[in-house]
Amino acid sequence: MSIAAIRREEVAPEAVRWTLPHARSLRAVNELVTAPLLERGMWSWRAWWIGVAVSSVGTVGFLLAIYFVFARGIGIWGLNTTVVWGFAIADYVWWIGIGNAGTLISAMLLLMRQRWRASTNRFAEAMTLFAASIAGIFPIIHLGRPMYFYWLIPYPNTMSVWPQWRSALIWDFWAILSYLLFSVLFWYVGLIPDFATMRDRAISKWPSAIYGALALGWRGSARHWQAYERLHLSLACLGVPLVVSLHSVVGMDFAASLMPGWQETIFPPYFVVGAMYSGFAMVACLAALVRWGFRMEGLITAAHFDVMAKIMLAASIIMGLSYATEWFNAWYGGERADRSLLAFEFLGAYAPLYWALLLCNVVIPQAFWFALVRSNVIAVFVISVVINIGMWLERILIVWNTLSHDYSISMWRLFLPTAWDWITTIGSLGLFALMYLAFVRLIPVVSMHEVRRLVDQERAS
Amino acid sequence: MTKLLLAEFSDSSRFVDAARRAGARYRLVDAFTPFPLEAINEIFEHRGSRIRLSMFIGGIGMAAVAYGLEYFSAAINYPYNSGGRPLNSWPAFMLVPFATGILVAAIVGFTRFLIECGLPRLSDPLFAVEGFERGSQDCFVLAIARPERDDDSHQAIDFLRRAGAAAIREIEQDSS
Numbered sequence: 001m002s003i004a005a006i007r008r009e010e011v012a013p014e015a016v017r018w019t020l021p022h023a024r025s026l027r028a029v030n031e032l033v034t035a036p037l038l039e040r041g042m043w044s045w046r047a048w049w050i051g052v053a054v055s056s057v058g059t060v061g062f063l064l065a066i067y068f069v070f071a072r073g074i075g076i077w078g079l080n081t082t083v084v085w086g087f088a089i090a091d092y093v094w095w096i097g098i099g100n101a102g103t104l105i106s107a108m109l110l111l112m113r114q115r116w117r118a119s120t121n122r123f124a125e126a127m128t129l130f131a132a133s134i135a136g137i138f139p140i141i142h143l144g145r146p147m148y149f150y151w152l153i154p155y156p157n158t159m160s161v162w163p164q165w166r167s168a169l170i171w172d173f174w175a176i177l178s179y180l181l182f183s184v185l186f187w188y189v190g191l192i193p194d195f196a197t198m199r200d201r202a203i204s205k206w207p208s209a210i211y212g213a214l215a216l217g218w219r220g221s222a223r224h225w226q227a228y229e230r231l232h233l234s235l236a237c238l239g240v241p242l243v244v245s246l247h248s249v250v251g252m253d254f255a256a257s258l259m260p261g262w263q264e265t266i267f268p269p270y271f272v273v274g275a276m277y278s279g280f281a282m283v284a285c286l287a288a289l290v291r292w293g294f295r296m297e298g299l300i301t302a303a304h305f306d307v308m309a310k311i312m313l314a315a316s317i318i319m320g321l322s323y324a325t326e327w328f329n330a331w332y333g334g335e336r337a338d339r340s341l342l343a344f345e346f347l348g349a350y351a352p353l354y355w356a357l358l359l360c361n362v363v364i365p366q367a368f369w370f371a372l373v374r375s376n377v378i379a380v381f382v383i384s385v386v387i388n389i390g391m392w393l394e395r396i397l398i399v400w401n402t403l404s405h406d407y408s409i410s411m412w413r414l415f416l417p418t419a420w421d422w423i424t425t426i427g428s429l430g431l432f433a434l435m436y437l438a439f440v441r442l443i444p445v446v447s448m449h450e451v452r453r454l455v456d457q458e459r460a461s
Numbered sequence: 462m463t464k465l466l467l468a469e470f471s472d473s474s475r476f477v478d479a480a481r482r483a484g485a486r487y488r489l490v491d492a493f494t495p496f497p498l499e500a501i502n503e504i505f506e507h508r509g510s511r512i513r514l515s516m517f518i519g520g521i522g523m524a525a526v527a528y529g530l531e532y533f534s535a536a537i538n539y540p541y542n543s544g545g546r547p548l549n550s551w552p553a554f555m556l557v558p559f560a561t562g563i564l565v566a567a568i569v570g571f572t573r574f575l576i577e578c579g580l581p582r583l584s585d586p587l588f589a590v591e592g593f594e595r596g597s598q599d600c601f602v603l604a605i606a607r608p609e610r611d612d613d614s615h616q617a618i619d620f621l622r623r624a625g626a627a628a629i630r631e632i633e634q635d636s637s
Binding site: 025027030160161165171178179182186189197199201212213216219220221223224225227228229234241450460 | 505553585
């Protein structure tokens with residue numbers, strides 16, 4: 001047998017596992033993706049309406065919580081003079097972590113030429129936009145005087161003052177703003193050819209006109225594709241360092257301080273891996289829901305869940321290693337406050353949550369060592385939810401542990417969340433779900449042109 | 462006005478093969494495909510794109526402006542001693558030029574992309590051509606200049622049909 005033949009044998013099963021036979025034609029891909037949007041009458045939207053109803057309740061709760069925090073101040077949360085950061089900052093870090101992952105996953109997989117990204121990148125990028133938008137709300141509502149948030153922007157003013165460029169809060173502002181706008185652009189560029197498909201498939205006048213306007217007159221000519229590919233790849237190259245810098249800045253919000261447990265050089269990379277971890281977990285959850293809701297088993301296969309589970313497994317090991325590094329350094333550094341904090345983490349008032357965190361982030365994901373678990377969509381979905389809970393616990397404990405157990409023993413106090421803390425957190429999930437439900441009803445959830453290319457390559461192989 | 466022959470193919474490999482062979486005999490005008498095909502890029506040798514160069518210039522320019530603003534505000538216009546740090550604290554000033562530089566590089570790249578593609582162009586005579594809409598879905602459309610003499614044109618149609626074209630249409634297009 002020739003070397004070429006051996007290679008082909010090895011590659012063939014790999015090359016055809018990203019789609020199922022019934023979806024392996026250009027026509028089938030177009031129909032699977034556009035039918036829910038253009039032939040709505042043929043679809044049952046009951047589950048969608050239930051989702052809208054539930055998420056609307058959450059959204060109203062979130063808006064109500066924001067209204068009360070604006071009207072009465074941040075005292076309605078469980079903050080005190082010791083634990084001055086609480087749920088809002090943990091929520092911010094959690095959401096920005098999820099918000100990081102979509103672009104990171106999409107851009108990194110594009111640069112690595114991972115063909116399986118074709119069916120997942122669109123909804124991962126949408127996740128990024130919505131999560132990053134929600135994340136941006138938290139630092140503002142956490143400000144003591146939120147009406148002055150625009151002081152972060154450098155503009156000529158009668159006070160003759162400028163922003164403090166050395167502050168991590170200013171870095172946050174610019175990093176989030178740049179990242180959010182960049183992500184919108186990256187997402188939109190990828191959507192232009194698909195809007196053209198929607199324009200050309202639309203049966204009625206209005207959808208055709210709206211998708212036509214969004215497609216900007218895309219014709220799919222050789223010239224268009226050449227420019228498109230050049231731009232898309234260049235954006236991906238820029239997107240990866242931007243994402244890494246964004247979550248590193250979030251890490252530096254903590255690391256630039258002088259607090260035990262925060263002032264660690266490991267924080268920026270540790271936060272970036274954490275973001276990728278929780279982001280992949282969220283993408284896996286959304287992939288399972290999109291697959292179920294839009295009957296996309298042909299385009300989002302068990303193989304997709306298998307690779308995502310492998311990445312989560314790798315991330316869980318890195319997270320475990322990061323935690324261990326923190327413990328080791330606290331002991332090896334010999335600083336009394338660091339050692340005391342470490343003991344507080346394992347034995348203090350929040351210890352059950354810390355053990356739960358380790359269980360969710362490090363222990364349970366080890367199930368992904370088994371191929372049987374990785375290829376089971378329900379199992380991957382459940383473990384992904386567990387990881388997301390674990391990652392939220394990690395963020396809240398980073399805030400709580402250090403602030404509750406500072407250098408000065410006389411300052412030690414605990415944080416007891418109020419109903420408003422919970423309403424704000426759960427409400428933000430409602431807002432995310434509502435935006436996501438609007439997205440799946442208006443925009444193709446899978447990147448059609450990329451899947452068409454994948455299908456063509458699979459057929460050729 | 463240029464007269465074109467539009468040939469529809471349903472298979473990408475046949476389409477690429479036909480484009481390659483047609484290129485040797487006729488003037489290729491364009492190709493419309495539902496996804497990018499590397500082989501087609503090689504056949505259609507377009508002028509070098511300036512997207513990356515413009516992104517680079519835009520990004521560096523914005524980064525310089527952002528740093529300039531930080532320097533002007535922190536070292537000249539509002540010199541403020543913050544914990545004894547130098548007025549021009551360049552390591553702390555790096556993030557804003559970096560993030561805004563990337564954002565502006567992306568915006569400039571997108572603008573350049575629109576210019577190079579001639580977009581937005583919401584109305585195009587090609588959209589009125591029957592079957593053209595499938596070029597964004599599941600068909601590969603090759604556009605060649607119709608030879609002026611009728612005999613040659615018939616030969617070209619025959620050639621395209623033998624190459625595997627499912628349908629061939631003759632249209633007139635603005636030379637713009």
